[in-house]
Amino acid sequence: MKLPAKHNNYVSDHTLFIADLKAKNPGMEAGQQAGRALLWDKPPVSIDEQERQMASAVKQQAYVYQNKN
Template identity: 45%
Template sequence: MGLFAYPPKREPFATAGNYRSDITSFLDELKKKHVDLEERQRKGRVLLWDCEPIDLDERRANASSTVQFLRNSSL
Protein backbone atom coordinates (compact mmCIF):
# COMPACT_ATOMS: atom_id res chain seq x y z
CA MET A 1 0.00 0.00 0.00
CA GLY A 2 0.95 3.59 -0.36
CA LEU A 3 1.50 6.15 2.35
CA PHE A 4 -2.14 6.11 3.44
CA ALA A 5 -3.95 2.92 4.20
CA TYR A 6 -7.73 2.81 4.07
CA PRO A 7 -9.41 2.48 6.47
CA PRO A 8 -6.95 4.26 8.71
CA LYS A 9 -5.52 2.25 11.56
CA ARG A 10 -6.80 3.49 14.87
CA GLU A 11 -5.17 3.20 18.22
CA PRO A 12 -7.30 1.56 20.91
CA PHE A 13 -9.11 4.11 23.04
CA ALA A 14 -6.65 4.14 25.91
CA THR A 15 -8.52 6.59 28.12
CA ALA A 16 -11.81 4.69 28.10
CA GLY A 17 -11.05 3.02 31.43
CA ASN A 18 -10.12 6.29 33.11
CA TYR A 19 -12.90 8.49 31.73
CA ARG A 20 -15.85 9.38 33.98
CA SER A 21 -18.57 11.63 32.68
CA ASP A 22 -19.95 14.45 34.78
CA ILE A 23 -23.30 12.66 34.94
CA THR A 24 -21.70 9.46 36.25
CA SER A 25 -19.79 11.41 38.89
CA PHE A 26 -22.94 13.29 39.90
CA LEU A 27 -24.98 10.08 40.24
CA ASP A 28 -22.24 8.40 42.28
CA GLU A 29 -22.07 11.37 44.66
CA LEU A 30 -25.87 11.48 44.92
CA LYS A 31 -25.99 7.78 45.83
CA LYS A 32 -23.32 8.30 48.48
CA LYS A 33 -25.26 11.17 50.04
CA HIS A 34 -28.60 9.37 49.86
CA VAL A 35 -27.92 5.70 50.47
CA ASP A 36 -31.64 4.86 50.41
CA LEU A 37 -32.19 6.43 46.98
CA GLU A 38 -32.37 3.19 45.02
CA GLU A 39 -34.80 1.64 47.51
CA ARG A 40 -37.05 4.71 47.27
CA GLN A 41 -36.91 4.49 43.48
CA ARG A 42 -37.99 0.83 43.62
CA LYS A 43 -40.91 1.68 45.93
CA GLY A 44 -41.99 4.48 43.60
CA ARG A 45 -41.83 2.18 40.62
CA VAL A 46 -44.04 -0.37 42.36
CA LEU A 47 -46.65 2.34 42.98
CA LEU A 48 -46.66 3.61 39.41
CA TRP A 49 -45.83 0.71 37.12
CA ASP A 50 -46.03 -2.71 38.75
CA CYS A 51 -49.79 -3.26 38.55
CA GLU A 52 -51.98 -6.22 37.79
CA PRO A 53 -52.82 -6.49 34.10
CA ILE A 54 -56.26 -5.27 33.09
CA ASP A 55 -58.71 -7.98 32.07
CA LEU A 56 -60.52 -6.42 29.11
CA ASP A 57 -63.37 -8.95 29.20
CA GLU A 58 -64.01 -8.19 32.85
CA ARG A 59 -63.88 -4.46 32.14
CA ARG A 60 -66.45 -4.84 29.34
CA ALA A 61 -68.71 -6.92 31.59
CA ASN A 62 -68.51 -4.33 34.37
CA ALA A 63 -69.25 -1.48 31.97
CA SER A 64 -72.27 -3.24 30.48
CA SER A 65 -73.71 -4.23 33.85
CA THR A 66 -74.25 -0.73 35.17
CA VAL A 67 -77.70 0.07 36.43
CA GLN A 68 -79.33 3.34 35.52
CA PHE A 69 -81.29 4.94 38.31
CA LEU A 70 -84.43 6.87 37.56
CA ARG A 71 -85.19 9.94 39.56
CA ASN A 72 -88.56 9.72 41.12
CA SER A 73 -89.90 13.14 41.86
CA SER A 74 -92.64 11.79 44.11
CA LEU A 75 -90.22 10.60 46.79
Protein backbone atom coordinates in the same frame (compact mmCIF):
# COMPACT_ATOMS: atom_id res chain seq x y z
CA MET B 1 -18.58 1.93 22.18
CA LYS B 2 -15.12 1.12 23.42
CA LEU B 3 -12.86 4.07 24.18
CA PRO B 4 -9.23 4.14 23.08
CA ALA B 5 -6.70 2.89 25.65
CA LYS B 6 -5.65 6.40 26.69
CA HIS B 7 -9.26 7.20 27.79
CA ASN B 8 -9.96 4.07 29.87
CA ASN B 9 -9.84 6.01 33.15
CA TYR B 10 -12.22 8.77 32.02
CA VAL B 11 -15.36 9.21 34.09
CA SER B 12 -17.86 11.86 33.04
CA ASP B 13 -19.08 14.61 35.35
CA HIS B 14 -22.57 13.15 35.18
CA THR B 15 -21.36 9.71 36.27
CA LEU B 16 -19.41 11.26 39.15
CA PHE B 17 -22.45 13.28 40.21
CA ILE B 18 -24.76 10.24 40.21
CA ALA B 19 -22.20 8.10 42.09
CA ASP B 20 -21.77 10.87 44.69
CA LEU B 21 -25.54 11.31 45.03
CA LYS B 22 -26.05 7.57 45.54
CA ALA B 23 -23.23 7.49 48.11
CA LYS B 24 -24.83 10.35 50.08
CA ASN B 25 -28.35 8.87 49.84
CA PRO B 26 -28.09 5.07 50.05
CA GLY B 27 -31.88 4.61 50.27
CA MET B 28 -32.57 6.64 47.13
CA GLU B 29 -32.73 3.65 44.76
CA ALA B 30 -35.13 1.80 47.05
CA GLY B 31 -37.36 4.87 47.10
CA GLN B 32 -37.24 5.12 43.31
CA GLN B 33 -38.16 1.46 42.95
CA ALA B 34 -41.04 1.85 45.41
CA GLY B 35 -42.35 4.85 43.48
CA ARG B 36 -42.01 3.03 40.18
CA ALA B 37 -43.85 0.02 41.61
CA LEU B 38 -46.65 2.30 42.81
CA LEU B 39 -47.24 3.56 39.28
CA TRP B 40 -46.44 0.57 37.08
CA ASP B 41 -46.57 -2.71 38.99
CA LYS B 42 -50.32 -3.32 39.04
CA PRO B 43 -52.03 -6.69 39.29
CA PRO B 44 -53.61 -7.88 36.04
CA VAL B 45 -57.21 -6.81 35.44
CA SER B 46 -59.69 -9.60 34.71
CA ILE B 47 -61.70 -9.67 31.48
CA ASP B 48 -64.93 -9.11 33.43
CA GLU B 49 -63.45 -6.05 35.12
CA GLN B 50 -62.24 -4.67 31.77
CA GLU B 51 -65.71 -5.11 30.28
CA ARG B 52 -67.31 -3.43 33.31
CA GLN B 53 -64.95 -0.47 33.03
CA MET B 54 -65.59 -0.09 29.30
CA ALA B 55 -69.38 -0.31 29.79
CA SER B 56 -69.34 2.31 32.55
CA ALA B 57 -67.19 4.80 30.63
CA VAL B 58 -68.96 8.08 29.87
CA LYS B 59 -68.63 9.34 26.29
CA GLN B 60 -66.91 12.70 26.05
CA GLN B 61 -66.82 15.24 23.25
CA ALA B 62 -63.62 15.38 21.24
CA TYR B 63 -63.23 19.07 22.09
CA VAL B 64 -64.64 19.67 25.56
CA TYR B 65 -64.92 23.47 25.26
CA GLN B 66 -67.17 23.37 22.19
CA ASN B 67 -70.89 23.73 22.90
CA LYS B 68 -73.38 21.48 21.19
CA ASN B 69 -75.91 23.65 19.32
